[in-house]
Amino acid sequence: MTGSNLARRGFLFGAAGVGAGAVLAGCTSNEPAGSEQPQQAAAQGDNAEPGKQVTIGFSAPAADHGWMAAVTINAKQMAEQFSDVTLNATEGTNDVNQQIAQVESLINGGVDALVILPYDGKALTSVGRKAMDNGIPVVNVDRVFDTALAYRMWIGGDNYRMGVNAGYYIAQRLKDNNVSNPVIAEVAGLDSLPLTQERSQGFKDALNTEGFKVTRRVAAEFTPETGEQKTAQLLQAAPKIDALWNHDDDQGIGVMAAIENAGRDEFFMVGGAGSKNMMERIKADDSVIKATVLYSPSMASSAIAMARLIAQNKGMSDLAEHEVPASITTYSAVVTKENVDQYMDVGFDS
Structure with missing residues (x-):
């Protein structure tokens, strides 16, 4: 996935979708209409602007499958798009105990956020909770942990x-x-x-x-x-x-x-x-x-972008809410001859 393609990927990591057109929250008083300006929920600014420097830890299974290899590639390429992000990525493994040890090492290293695609969601739940209990927000990718206490946000396919x-x-x-x-x-x-x-x-x-x-x-x-x-x-x-x-x-x-x-x-x-x-x-x-x-591995790109915003205490620029959502489910679009060029940028090598 090229930098230009990543940069144009709309609401997840682009700038200012709602922008100046703030979302109206509606009148909150009993005054006659027009007597005062309605309360507004403002968009959350330009997410592309550099913020405080953050270190994001990343852990995923071994790249023994085209889709899984693309997960790690996408995560690394997304991190490179941000001057305020340092990515600390572990070597992919299908050994549950090794992945747990790698995540614990990231926790002990003092990362600002974690992005974890667990080889086994149930087995990695405890280390996800450990990170959260230590004040390190976790973005859980695809294979979900057993409890929401183990992650700040989940992103995955449908x-x-x-x-x-x-x-x-x-x-x-x-x-x-x-x-x-x-x-x-x-x-x-x-x-x-x-x-x-x-x-x-x-x-x-x-x-x-x-x-x-x-x-x-x-x-x-x-x-x-x-x-x-x-x-x-x-x-x-x-x-x-x-x-x-x-x-x-x-x-x-x-x-x-x-x-x-x-x-x-x-x-x-x-x-x-x-x-x-x-x-x-x-x-x-x-x-x-x-x-x-x-069922695109580009969800890993989005996970890095979301981890950055969470670590910087930012919301999403296209949403009025002040916080990044607790979950995002990607959409399974049907790619045909008529629209294939539109989706080629998220294709991965089998």
């Missing part, structure tokens, strides 16, 4: 809405093509994870609303290898498919390989997360992949 938007897009495209009784397939991620269950439920609910249902379903493990293996099995079991949703674009590398190896092109496919690789294929429009539903 897994249920991801499935909903994939389902609505597929249903609308099938209706536009006058396809009746379609065979709709799903290549999920790890079924044991709540995020997979939420994505599948959203997908099912949206399709049901439109009078459709999931006909064929397999579950992979968010890797290209399992994506290829499970999709090959799916294709063998289903001689005809009309539409397919794959939960994860990293996994999608293997899904696409299985489809191409089988010589299948009678259906269209929707991906998940928003990798640059899939966006480029959507733009080229020369394969079955026609859309992807965002």
